[in-house]
Structures are given as C-alpha cells and as structure tokens.
Amino acid sequence: MQNLGDAIQASSMNTWALEGPFRLVKVVGLAAEAYMRGQGKISGYFTQEKFLYGLTPAQIEQVLGLRSNELSPMARVYAFARLPKSDEVEFKLTAAFAGGKPFDDGQFDQIMQARADFRAGVDTHKRSWSETVQAYPPGSGMVPQWTFKAGQGVPVGNLIATITPQLPFPRPNGSIKPYTPHNRGPIR
Secondary structure (H helix, E strand, O other), X not given: OOOHHHHHHHHHOOOOEOOOOOEXXXXXXXXXXXXXXXXXXXXXXXXXXXXXXXXXXXXXXXHHOOOOOOOOOOEEEEEEOOOOOHHHEEEEEEOOOHXXXXXXXXXXXXXXXXXXXXXXXXXXXOOOOOOOOOOOOOOOOOOEEEEEOOOOOEEEEEEEEEEXXXXXXXXXOXXXXXXXXXXXXXXX
C-alpha cells in the first residue's frame, strides 16, 4: 500500500513525456549549461515544456522562481534523454514553493541578506554569467516542479531551443502563443 506522499508523487508523474507539451525540460543559463555539460547529466529542478511557451528569459525567471538575470543574456532549454524514475526525484509542488517550501519570514530574511550581499559585491556570479542576487523568490503557483535527489540525474537530451529577449520559447509549430491552462490566461 502506498503512503500519501508516494501517491501524490506518482500522480504528479502521470503526464511525463519525452516529446510534446508534457516533455520534461531543464532551463539553464550559459554558465549553468557549461556546468551541466561538464557533468553530462541534468540535475536540479525541472518542469514541463508547455509552461514555457511564448516566454522570454526574464519571464521564465519569474515563472520558475529563478534569480534575476540568471538566464541573461540567453537561456537554453534541454530535453531529457530518458524519463526519471520515481526514486530519483522529488515532487516539489509548484514553482511558488521555493525549495518546495511555503514562503515564510526566514526566506524573506534570506532574500534581504542576499540583496545586501549583492550591493556589497559579494558572491554575485554563482553559475551565472551576469551578476545576480543569490536568492530564489517564489515563482508561479501554476507551474509544477520536481527536483532530482542528491547525486541523481538523467543524461542530457537534445537542445530544444535557445531563448533571448527577442526570441521567446516557441511551440513546436513555431508559434509563440503562451500556454493558457483551462482558458484562464497566460501563466503568471
């Protein structure tokens, strides 16, 4: 018999695919891309392709709860070479939960300290080509996210797209119409 956590994780994985809008993807900036390529595997947080349609790097940062300028000057979106197994990943609900936890005063304090460090010129380039505040704000509550457990990952698949401020992430047919779940409007 499954416990509730296992059932939730299994349910979250039902739509995973290696092609199409439910494809699992990893979005990286250029510095993180070099790190990932050096490792030969995708690790860390990931989501599904459809949630990125029509978005620029800055919009993806907001939706996924990434650091400002982390995807500057451009972002790369990679497919997975294979689907992860359930024992390799953890479901982290949505991007609104930085680190899989609800936003609280402690996280606010960490963000404020990271901003002070940034102003002081401390630690501004960790896996980013652009200076950035080393704190992850909450992202969209409409975008599911998962993360690999420590030491886990899957081989890097094909590069799907290079995204710039002028070239948003396209759908397979070339359209840049944003994904609109349940006819609610674009992801925010």
